[in-house]
Amino acid sequence: MAYQALYRQWRPMTFAEVIGQEAVVSTLRRQIQTGRIAHAYLLCGCRGTGKTTIAKIMSRAVNCLQPLEGDPCGVCEPCRAILAESTLDVLELDAASNNSVDNVRDLLEQVRYPAQVGKYKVYIIDEVHMLSTAAFNALLKTLEEPPQHVVFILATTEPQKIPATILSRVQRYDFGRIPAAQIVGRMEDALRKLELQAEPEALQMVARAAEGAMRDAFSILDMCVSAAAEGVLTAAITRDVLGASDRDFLFAFADRLAAGDAAGVMKAIDSLMRAGREPMVFLKEMSRHVRALLMVRAVQEHAAGILEVTDEDERRYRQQAEAFTGERLLRILEGLTRTESEMRYASSPRVGLEVAMLRACAGQQGEDTAALQERIAELEGKLTALTQALDSGRLAAAAVTFKATTQQTLTPEVARPPAAKTTGAPPPTDEQQIWEAALTLIAKTEPPLLGLLKKERFIGCRDGVFRVQVAFERKDFSLVQLNKPTRQETVARALSEAAGKPLRFEAVLDGDGGASQGNDLREENVRTLASAVGRDLLQVDDGNSRQT
Numbered sequence: 001m002a003y004q005a006l007y008r009q010w011r012p013m014t015f016a017e018v019i020g021q022e023a024v025v026s027t028l029r030r031q032i033q034t035g036r037i038a039h040a041y042l043l044c045g046c047r048g049t050g051k052t053t054i055a056k057i058m059s060r061a062v063n064c065l066q067p068l069e070g071d072p073c074g075v076c077e078p079c080r081a082i083l084a085e086s087t088l089d090v091l092e093l094d095a096a097s098n099n100s101v102d103n104v105r106d107l108l109e110q111v112r113y114p115a116q117v118g119k120y121k122v123y124i125i126d127e128v129h130m131l132s133t134a135a136f137n138a139l140l141k142t143l144e145e146p147p148q149h150v151v152f153i154l155a156t157t158e159p160q161k162i163p164a165t166i167l168s169r170v171q172r173y174d175f176g177r178i179p180a181a182q183i184v185g186r187m188e189d190a191l192r193k194l195e196l197q198a199e200p201e202a203l204q205m206v207a208r209a210a211e212g213a214m215r216d217a218f219s220i221l222d223m224c225v226s227a228a229a230e231g232v233l234t235a236a237i238t239r240d241v242l243g244a245s246d247r248d249f250l251f252a253f254a255d256r257l258a259a260g261d262a263a264g265v266m267k268a269i270d271s272l273m274r275a276g277r278e279p280m281v282f283l284k285e286m287s288r289h290v291r292a293l294l295m296v297r298a299v300q301e302h303a304a305g306i307l308e309v310t311d312e313d314e315r316r317y318r319q320q321a322e323a324f325t326g327e328r329l330l331r332i333l334e335g336l337t338r339t340e341s342e343m344r345y346a347s348s349p350r351v352g353l354e355v356a357m358l359r360a361c362a363g364q365q366g367e368d369t370a371a372l373q374e375r376i377a378e379l380e381g382k383l384t385a386l387t388q389a390l391d392s393g394r395l396a397a398a399a400v401t402f403k404a405t406t407q408q409t410l411t412p413e414v415a416r417p418p419a420a421k422t423t424g425a426p427p428p429t430d431e432q433q434i435w436e437a438a439l440t441l442i443a444k445t446e447p448p449l450l451g452l453l454k455k456e457r458f459i460g461c462r463d464g465v466f467r468v469q470v471a472f473e474r475k476d477f478s479l480v481q482l483n484k485p486t487r488q489e490t491v492a493r494a495l496s497e498a499a500g501k502p503l504r505f506e507a508v509l510d511g512d513g514g515a516s517q518g519n520d521l522r523e524e525n526v527r528t529l530a531s532a533v534g535r536d537l538l539q540v541d542d543g544n545s546r547q548t
Helices: 022-034 051-061 077-083 101-109 133-144 180-193 200-210 214-227 235-242 247-259 262-274 279-298 311-321 326-343 349-365 369-392 394-409 431-445 447-455 472-482 485-499 517-533
Strands: 040-044 090-094 121-126 150-156 171-174 457-462 465-470 504-509
Touching (some): 022 051, 022 171, 040 051, 051 077, 051 090, 051 121, 051 150, 090 101, 101 133, 180 200, 180 214, 200 235, 214 235, 247 262, 247 279, 247 349, 262 279, 279 311, 279 326, 279 349, 326 349, 431 447, 431 457, 431 465, 447 472, 447 485, 465 472, 472 485, 472 504, 485 504
Parallel strands (some): 040 150, 040 171, 090 121, 465 504
Antiparallel strands (some): 457 465
């Protein structure tokens, strides 16, 4: 007898054998048990998740004479006839190759005839989204009001292409991707029957490559079993069959990206190509690896279940993720995803892979928006760490320790007595000079705050309070930020240090600075003239008095 592929050998024959679709199975079994059989079903989901399998089981279950908890018994005459394909009670139509209106009309011609051995005639239309518009229109009336003895089961991977008039006349069931753990368990059952052993890592690699499709997993396993030697399926054999890279290589490659080692990245890609690996396969694996690093940064604990990896792998991911910023990981993943779509049409996939990895390796040196955002995020992180160190006094303590250590290590011949402290210049008294001196102090410790202050207009001092006037269009951001207690205290401290006396600070909205707009403009003009000709040479006549 000719060899039968594993996915055909292990196709479920009952609802109980179906894995990964518990919600769909329980609903359909309940309908069989209660006799509430619908006239039309739509099964949606990606390839290899059990749509056609459940359609076949359903066709036997609705006709079974002795169903067992909703499952077909497999021994009654209708069950045996349907399994042997010796009855016309079940008709399968592949809409991908039979999508014309004539094909649908031929099918509908048979609808009026009753079932031969069972109670229902079941029409299974696979890839139903491939039907033409005319074919859908021909099917519409019969699908809406079919004879009592007819059940339609439609299956598709793209339900969005089905007309709304069809969707409103069917019961829709969505199939999810099968979890990797269940795929591994099913493959273990198959290998046990074949009297073969497999390393856990090998089965995990097959399950990841299948991407939630049981049929794909069995197809890959078929190839791996053929290549297995001495009855043992190893991770190395599976890796060779898949053309994949081992996990240690992926971690080492990501380390090179984090370090910006362009030469190391190019050498690693060259070794991959010389080993016969496919650029597209490696690109997908690297995308999965970067996604895992992003995931462990987003999920603080128990990310192993989401990633379908071991706890040890999760710890490795968390350790490596510390070498990247979240913004950089996002930028790398976006670049890899974009390259993956472009490489489908590339004449030289290796060049596309190398360009993508060099861009990822470049880090924050890029000039695109994502790279600039990454640089800003890194600078903000450094500024935050520096601010915390200044506030806690750690930098001051470190400076004292360094100074003491240096003085102890100097020889008597080299050491110099401390110079006498010179008396500094008296603090400025002019408002503008005090303000500029305070800005100089703020620039050393709070560059972001300096940027906010320079955007606004300084309007002078009144009653010991220095004020800046915030433009109306920036009231929701700059006004709020500058009037935060911590920032008001920072500016006031700089002003007090510059002036040698206690001063305060606040930001006011345009027109609310404590004086009219004309007075503010006048004061600003006075300060400008004073800085140009000197305060001693300037006389201001306000009409009532004279100022010098």
